[in-house]
């Protein structure tokens with residue numbers, strides 16, 4: 140449980156002292172840059188500095204915390220700092236943060252001077268079990284999530300449990316939504332264990348299992364032509380809710396909260412269209428509502444949500460596409476859903 144192999148890079152668990160030092164001391168890189176946000180520079184950077192024996196040959200780039208930073212403006216800010224610091228093509232960008240830092244940093248690195256190497260040191264549960272694995276990088280435009288991006292693999296990922304000690308409970312629960320999703324789409328026995336676990340304090344074993352599931356899927360289908368789409372369960376409606384909430388709520392939903400609500404709607408659609416047994420649907424709904432409660436969706440938002448879904452990058456030929464469960468632990472890709480079906484699933488959630 141110390142290391143697994145991904146597409147063409149290793150994922151290390153709780154062994155940053157050895158492996159990060161080895162990686163950096165290989166002599167492959169001319170310069171090192173660490174990208175943080177305002178929280179990870181306080182909570183996580185000192186830990187990494189200490190593990191690297193307080194060496195001082197790193198330049199720091201800091202962005203504001205939160206999804207609002209996952210934009211082209213912040214990306215330009217990173218590119219400009221890399222230029223000011225004279226970064227060359229043998230530079231390494233170290234993304235130290237949650238999914239916003241890993242997505243944005245990965246995108247900035249994959250495009251700077253046609254691509255420099257980067258590694259991820261994910262510091263939220265969500266980025267450890269999901270965002271840092273698989274090579275998706277990206278930014279948002281207006282309310283469209285990840286609409287611009289690349290598939291570029293990091294050179295290594297370092298997952299450290301220690302970072303979770305400063306992570307707010309709400310963010311731990313947010314990451315847990317992706318772990319629950321991994322069970323629902325690929326491993327019923329993992330789902331059964333998660334259901335009865337302390338979801339506010341995930342163990343190393345549970346984190347490891349989640350990474351193994353995600354890694355297996357992305358390794359089979361790195362560029363999302365087929366099987367990888369199962370990871371999108373809950374995300375068609377979830378992304379629309381997340382975007383909507385970012386635009387309209389003073390305290391917007393986290394990614395995981397939005398995906399949990401999306402999974403309830405898409406469990407309903409799974410029952411309607413993909414044969415998910417009623418008992419499985421009820422179990423999913425009860426579990427997710429028990430953990431995340433209910434986000435109030437008023438009927439007046441349905442049109443706006445539908446308009447966001449119409450622009451989802453997973454759509455084909457203008458049709459809205461969902462990955463749906465056939466049973467707990469099994470997922471079917473490419474299910475076209477009509478506006479009425481999507482609207483009914485939102486009504487079901489709200490009811």
Ligand code: NAD
Pocket residue numbers: 176177178179182183204205206209236237238239240242262263264265266269270271272273274275276284285302303305306307310313393394395
């Ligand atoms: P985030 O990066 O915004 O982090 C959440 C909050 O936690 C931020 O305020 C951050 O500063 C703070 N934080 C981070 N680490 C901390 C620590 N150790 N202690 C205290 N505070 C800490 O959000 P996230 O939930 O990690 O990631 C969400 C993003 O990930 C979304 O943009 C989503 O689209 C993306 N994502 C990408 C993939 C992918 O495959 N690339 C998969 C899932 C999600």
Ligand code: ZN
Pocket residue numbers: 269317374394398
């Ligand atoms: Zn997600």
